[in-house]
Every structure is written in structure tokens, then in C-alpha cells.
Amino acid sequence: MTTFRATLALLTTGTLLLTACGGTGSGSGATTAAQAPGGACKPEEVKLIGQVRNQTNPYEAAWLQGGDEFAKKVSLTQQRLTYDGESAKQQEQIRQVLATGNVRCSVLNVLPNGDSDTTPIVKQAQAAGAYVVTQWNKPADLKPADYDKWIAHITYDGKESGKQIAHALITAIGGNGGIVALQGILDTAAAKDRFAGLQAALAEHPEVTLLDQQTADFDRAKALTLTKTLLTKHGDAIKGIWAANDDMALGALQALEAAGKSGKVAVVGIDAVPDAIKAVSGGTMTATVSSDGPWQGGIGLAMGYCAATGQLDVSTIPTRAFFAKQFLITKDNAAQFATPKVDPAEFECANLFKRATGPIS
Amino acid sequence: MTADRLQTYGPTAALLALAAVFAVLSPQFRTLGNLQNLLDAGAVLAVVTIGATYVLLLGCIDLSAAGVMGACALAVSLLVANSRTALDLGPLGVLLVVALGAAFGCLSGALSVGLKVPSFMTTLGVSAIGLGVATVLFAGVQPAVSDPWLLQWASGRWLGFTRVTYLAAAVVVLAWLVQRHTRLGRYATAIGGGEDILRLSGIQVGRYKVGAFTVAGACYGLAAAMVTAQLGSGIVQAGAGLSFAAITAAVVGGTQLAGGRGGIAHSMVGVLILTVLANGLVLIGVSPYVQRAVQGVIVVVAVGATLWPLRHRLEVVK
Numbered sequence: 001m002t003t004f005r006a007t008l009a010l011l012t013t014g015t016l017l018l019t020a021c022g023g024t025g026s027g028s029g030a031t032t033a034a035q036a037p038g039g040a041c042k043p044e045e046v047k048l049i050g051q052v053r054n055q056t057n058p059y060e061a062a063w064l065q066g067g068d069e070f071a072k073k074v075s076l077t078q079q080r081l082t083y084d085g086e087s088a089k090q091q092e093q094i095r096q097v098l099a100t101g102n103v104r105c106s107v108l109n110v111l112p113n114g115d116s117d118t119t120p121i122v123k124q125a126q127a128a129g130a131y132v133v134t135q136w137n138k139p140a141d142l143k144p145a146d147y148d149k150w151i152a153h154i155t156y157d158g159k160e161s162g163k164q165i166a167h168a169l170i171t172a173i174g175g176n177g178g179i180v181a182l183q184g185i186l187d188t189a190a191a192k193d194r195f196a197g198l199q200a201a202l203a204e205h206p207e208v209t210l211l212d213q214q215t216a217d218f219d220r221a222k223a224l225t226l227t228k229t230l231l232t233k234h235g236d237a238i239k240g241i242w243a244a245n246d247d248m249a250l251g252a253l254q255a256l257e258a259a260g261k262s263g264k265v266a267v268v269g270i271d272a273v274p275d276a277i278k279a280v281s282g283g284t285m286t287a288t289v290s291s292d293g294p295w296q297g298g299i300g301l302a303m304g305y306c307a308a309t310g311q312l313d314v315s316t317i318p319t320r321a322f323f324a325k326q327f328l329i330t331k332d333n334a335a336q337f338a339t340p341k342v343d344p345a346e347f348e349c350a351n352l353f354k355r356a357t358g359p360i361s
Numbered sequence: 362m363t364a365d366r367l368q369t370y371g372p373t374a375a376l377l378a379l380a381a382v383f384a385v386l387s388p389q390f391r392t393l394g395n396l397q398n399l400l401d402a403g404a405v406l407a408v409v410t411i412g413a414t415y416v417l418l419l420g421c422i423d424l425s426a427a428g429v430m431g432a433c434a435l436a437v438s439l440l441v442a443n444s445r446t447a448l449d450l451g452p453l454g455v456l457l458v459v460a461l462g463a464a465f466g467c468l469s470g471a472l473s474v475g476l477k478v479p480s481f482m483t484t485l486g487v488s489a490i491g492l493g494v495a496t497v498l499f500a501g502v503q504p505a506v507s508d509p510w511l512l513q514w515a516s517g518r519w520l521g522f523t524r525v526t527y528l529a530a531a532v533v534v535l536a537w538l539v540q541r542h543t544r545l546g547r548y549a550t551a552i553g554g555g556e557d558i559l560r561l562s563g564i565q566v567g568r569y570k571v572g573a574f575t576v577a578g579a580c581y582g583l584a585a586a587m588v589t590a591q592l593g594s595g596i597v598q599a600g601a602g603l604s605f606a607a608i609t610a611a612v613v614g615g616t617q618l619a620g621g622r623g624g625i626a627h628s629m630v631g632v633l634i635l636t637v638l639a640n641g642l643v644l645i646g647v648s649p650y651v652q653r654a655v656q657g658v659i660v661v662v663a664v665g666a667t668l669w670p671l672r673h674r675l676e677v678v679k
Contacts, residue, residue, distance in 0.1 A: 055496060056598070221405075221592060224591055225639070226643065228401065273503075275594060
């Protein structure tokens, strides 16, 4: 019982503290802006921090690589942070970096674990006076325009990419026949948007039928097993496989190979992981979509660097929450995506927002 | 029917009932092709569950599969012919990886026996070490396996069944023999039944415990090689979620979390139940949005029904 009470007391205190922090957060943010308008930092004072989930997948590894390349361009180094997909660990790391060094010249380029993780991250950064750029996840009602240190939120139109690969798939199967869909984790925005894109494409092509749609949780091994089951269920009726990410597409490819159907069934995915690009150039996969991980890793740091050194006035940016351009990769252009590389010109302060395709609706 | 018998045959009856229902509802379910597919799909889980079962019999919990398999998957993909290193060790590479898995298992066992730390803590720690090793080996570039011998495990077929299936079947038979006819197997059950009594009889309990963890680790190493053959590349997440799937399978099949009861045969029935369930629900066309919930309900009902007559005897539920 005593332990229980103690726990309860701790929890209550924790909640109170959190509420208090939240309150002072927005307040002190305003004063920070008044005291020190952007541009107070010398270039060598800027601290660049890139934070992603982990370095064990090619996409996030490429992201950090892009951050390193930008850092090299401005003769700095990027501090790499990874939080293993644990929200609590991510918040702790953010607290750590905001508690050390010259925070006002710190720049964070962050991949929040989930939508709700973005709120405390931007509030803390605002309170500490550090520049922050977030990508992929944020709650719909949280807007960078309400903060002066949260420079931008960059994401990608999942409906658009889902539709792009669906069109590529439909073309590959000759405009008619049956396809199956491998969905991602069903309660994520990425899975929902991408699938909505597929449905939009199917609505334009009534002669293509969706035989089945199942979830493989964005996971390669699950997609392998699931595809084998779907091949048993529908057999040769399956002309194409639409997967909500490349890992699942690659799992499907392995299932097709085991069934001796490699190359006979069209497969599409999203993310442009190296194995998928290789499969696209080899002809076993039809298409994938790239968000350009190295660019994502560099651009957030570049925005922060430009703002911190006074070359970018945050208040003049027209849209700070925007969709960025994504690239459909087919056999024709697979070679140029085979080795992820960054174009330093895109990180020039004048070019930071060139890839914006529109505000997040 | 006595309670003991029910515990032994209940899960088997549940498996048969499930299979019968799916066979009636889906013509594709009752094809030979689907049987081949089912056994292929269950092969990796079977090998992982064998490992987990040895530890469960002791009354311990092993949560290290995710990390150990991650490290072993990366290791095997770098040791056989691959896109990143110049090594081409073939079968020796797989043996080395089984040994690596065994070493991880031995570490888990030694830590929990030596330091008297609850096994789920030490194995979670070892899992984290394994994931760390995997991350270092991964180094930002996914190694793709090009060794035809290893890739044949997943794509080559004998009599319509994949080699992975035969491998899993061989491991099941071997594990069953070890459990029935060797000291390691018999003591594992006895330790789970009453460790203190065995200790008082002068048996070196610790040694057998470490042995069981080591066997489990070796199973995870082999399972990692099987996943790598199936997926064609070394993947850090090769064992993600498999610890819990394996423990679920073991318990559904009648191996008890408290130790001392059940065994390889029970656990394998559990593996088949989970595999048939996942396969059958897709084949009869259950919407993916409710599939997981349906799976959960069936598992809970199956376990509940099996244990219902035993509920008075099992006074302690941990």
C-alpha cells in the first residue's frame, strides 16, 4: 500500500511539473524572441543535431548521412541521436541537448516518434530558444506558425505516393486484372493515406479489381508469409501487388520467387530503400517512391543553420508546414537513385523551400 | 476424461477443430499447396518456440529472441556469400551463427544463475546487447545474401515442401528426443517442477539451467539463419516480436509459464494453432481491421477452455 501511495504521489507531482513546464514554455518563448531576434550566432557557434529512431534501417541511416554532408559543407559536425523508436527516450534526449551548451545556437532536425511526441519537442525547443525542424509526424492542430523557433514541419503526401505507385502498377499489368494490397500498420496516418491513394487510383480504373487487402504491419517477414497465403488464395488471378512500403514489397518479392513467379507479378512499394531500387533496376519490381532521405537529413539542419546565422528570417517564410516533393522511381531513372547523394546547392539559404509542393491541408 | 489428459489433448482438439472450421469455410484451405505453405510459414516460429520451451520448462522466461536473432541474422548474412564482405563460408557460416546464438544463450543463463537475477531481466538485457551488435554489423548498409545454398533453403523444394520446413521438422524431432531421453531434457522439466528438491538431492541445477538457455540461444541462431534465407538479406528486425509469439505458442499448446509441465510436443501444437489461425483468417476473408482482435479472442478462448478443468489444481497463477 505504501508503495502504491508513493507511486501515486510521484505520478501526481510529475503531472503537475509537466503542466508547469508547458505553461512556462510558451511564456518564456515570447520573451526569448523579443530579446534576441534570429541571427545572433556566429557560424562556428552553431550546434547541429539530427535525431531519428535508429540507424538499423537504410532510410534513417541515409538521413543521418545527409545531415553529416550538410555539416561538412559548413565545416561543422552533426551530433547523431537515435532513440530506438521509444517516445520516452526521445523526449529525454531532447531534454539533454537543450540543457547543455549554447542552446540558442542549437539546431535540431527531428523525426518525432509519433504525432503526439511533436508537441513537447517543439514546446521545449521554443522555451530553450533552440531552432527545430520536425518531419513526418505532428498533430493536425499544432502549427509552426504559432512558434518562432519551430522553423518548419516537412512531410509527404501519402495519398499522392500511394496513387503514383498504383498508377505505375496498373500500367504494368496492362490496365486490367486483379491486384492485392499489403497495408501498413492500420492505425498510422501513413498507412491510411497511402491506401486512400490506391483507392483513388482504382476508382479511375474500374477494370482493375482489388482482390484482397491485408496488413503486414510494414514488416518484411510478415509480408512474406502473408503473400504466400494470398497466392494460395487467389493463385494466378493476382497480376500485381501494391505494398504500402518497400520492406513489404521486398517480402512479397521473396514469396513470388519461392513460388516461381518472380517477374511475372508486378510489385510496387514506397520509400526507395536500396534493395528496392536494386529490384526496380533489375526489373523484378515495378516502382517505388523516394522522399529522399539524405535531403531530409540535411534540409532541417540547413534551415536551422540559416536561421541561427541570420540568413533566414523565420517570420517571412510563407508556408512553414508543407508537403515536400517526392520522386517516382521506375526502371528508367533507378540508376540515378542507386547511390543516395545530396546536391549542396539545395542547402543554400535561398533554396531551402524549393521542394515545397503545397501547404499541409 | 481426466484433467491431465485434457491438458495434453485439449490443444490438439482445438487445433483440429480450427482446421475443420477453416476447411469447411474455405476450399483453398484444404489444398496440399496450403499445407505446404502453412508448414513453411510456421517453420521459423517452431524453431524459436523450441528454444523458448526449454527455458519455460525451467520456470524461466526468455525474451532474448529479438536481439539474438537480429545479431545472428546480420552475422550469417555477412559470413555467407553476400553483397558486403568477401567471405563465403557457406554451411560453416551457419554453424558459426548457431554457435553465436548459443553463446548469447549461455550468457543469459550464466547471468541469471550466477547473479540470481530474474531471467526475464537478464534475457531482455541480452536482447539489447544482441540488437546493439546487430546495429554495429548493419553499419547503415543492408547485406544481401547471394549464397545459392542458403537461399535454396527457402526456395528449393523437396516433394513440395521447402527445405526450411524439413529443417524445422528435424529440429522438432531432435528437440523431442533430447527432452525425452537426455539428462538435460529431463532435468529441465524436473527443475521447473521443484528446483529446491533437485538442489537438495545434490544435482547441480545451475549447470542444467545454463544448458537449457544455451540450447535456446542455438535455436534462435538457427531460426535467424532460416529467416535470412527466406528474406534474402540480413535484417536487424529479423526476430522482432518472436519472443512473445513463441511464448504464446508454447502456452497455447499447454506448456506452462510456471514451469515443469508441457514440452516440445505441446508447444508445437501451439505453433500450429497460431499458424493455422493466421492463415485461415486470411483465406476465409476476415477483414484485416478485425483480424487481430479475432485472433486474440480465439487464443484466449482456446487457453481458457483447455485450462478450465484444471483451475482448482493450479492454485498459483503468476
